[in-house]
Amino acid sequence: MDRISSLERVLRGLLLTLIVIFFLFPIFWILLMSFQTNEQILRIPPSLTFVPTLDNYKALISGHLVTSAGTLDIAFMRNLGNSVLLSTCAVVLALILGVPAAYAFARFKFWLSEDIAFTLLSFRFAPPLLVLLPLSLYFQDLGLVDTYVGLIWVYQLIALPLILWIVRGYFEDISPDIENAYRIAGHSWARTFFKIAVPLAGPGIAAAGLLSFIFCWNNFVFALILASADKQPVTVGALAFVTASGIQYGQVAAAIVLSVTPTLLLALYAQRWLVAGLSLGAVKG
């Protein structure tokens, strides 16, 4: 028995290691690339030994990209700032709008409630490119093209349905009697929402917020069409590395490392909420 289980353990460890290597190798490779020059990256055959350089990071942070064709100004740090600003504002707005809405959909069956909830979810089905053309025309008329407000508004298409549906499942999991008991104790409807419903759905709200933050952060196509250089997030900003003198792989890698870091840290910090949140909300939804 003992030998079988120890063999099993070894096999399991081996398998897990293989899977981890398979999934993490690209990230590891990018990390290595970010410390190499373009020449080192492109040499044949590729080699794991090199003298690390911080030039890529220096160029990104200072904003001056030195290529064989000359010096290029890039706004990477500004793009990173835009990403943080856009994603944070979009998620905060989506939470303010989505959590009360999720509560309403969970607790009250009003006329067309299911249809409205489903319509909001269906925003996630449509390919973004489909809505972009009419949207950009409307935004032109409204003067929302190339504004933070306009982008944050469009980001609601990503964040709001996600928050609405995940958090709704959480609210549905809370026994209505717990809220009823609080109201019978003499507390108003609004107080019951903030003191009972929101804290009890807290993990779900946190998980939904994080997830929609990641989706907003990773969005590319909305900002590509609707924003110009100084409003663009990193996902679009990374296009600047495709220069006249070729693709700057070293800087691209360094940019990826820098832009992944904030969401990675956030996800690591809240990992247990994220996993518990996704499974719990999904089962009941």
Add this chain to the structure above:
Amino acid sequence: MAQIEIRNLRKSFKDAAVLRGVSLNVDKGEIVALFGPSGTGKTVLLRLLAGIYAPDAGTIGLRGRDASGSPPEKRGIGMAFQNFALFPHMTARDNIASALTARKADAAEIGRKVDAVARLLKIGHVLDHSPRELSNGQKQRTALARALVADPDILLLDDPLRNVDAKLRYEMRLELPALLKRAGSTVLYVTQDFKEAMALGDRIAVLLDGEIAQCDTPARIYAEPASIGVARLFGDPTLNLVEVEPRLVDGVPEVRVGGAAIRLPASYAAAAGGNYMLGLRPESLHLVDGQAPGTIAVDLVAVTPLNEKSVLLFTMEGGNELLASEAGDRDVPRRTGPSRLAVDLDALLLFDRNSGRRFIPADNMGARP
């Protein structure tokens, strides 16, 4: 003026009518046990009173004023839920105190009141635990403490002993009446256990099929049930029912049960010629020796001794079964076989076979205690 005044209350969910016109008055300081099998709308009625649901029709008066439209937080009642409904993210202390914080009481007074009610319910030592860390009994007491702490003059208890183990239920059944009387509140107590209803209620309101079938003192409900439905709900073992057609023999009403002619009191004369069900409480059947007239020839099939009583199962002519219970288990024969049963005519019940309503004998209409 009644403290709780329910008038013709109706409530349906989708197409299913749960309450079909319930009227009930509860006087100040009275404990009324709302009793009925599951699914008859007891909890729904309580929730309508608490303001959790809105009635389809009818009115609810609380303390002499119409409360039909007011939200739960304005009704000033205490309520304990069957599933406890404790706030999982608060300690037991905060759970109990929640009924006081809404009333803007100061912290010292809240602390004093919570400690007092916790001492009364013997949960003082677990006040700083969260609901997750409490046993079922402690949860139930915490929920009860939360309902009691603000001294509400109207208290709604939704089967609070349902989810606790048998031993604790027995203990609480002994403690609760004193506790409720001490609080001096008007209490509506929902239960599905007829023993609990009889132990706790000044009166019992029997809810059957969405209507109050009878509302009376426990003794009268047992002795003079309004219908077969009510009679069957009370008693363990339940009442025996035998189809009979009373006839007048020499001017005396008589029924035939298992081949035996049983003479009824003269007050049952009006029942002659109708189709009835004879209801025989198990404790009103007694084993007798000899072949006296009016005793039923039966076959004793099984004896179940239960210490304080024994339950005897008989079959009689025609294959019908009869249950009898005898106090104690010592003098009861263990040997099965043919024997005879005498019927105690004082506890006799006769029900109309079509309507199910009890036949009320001519001379003692409501006179029996």
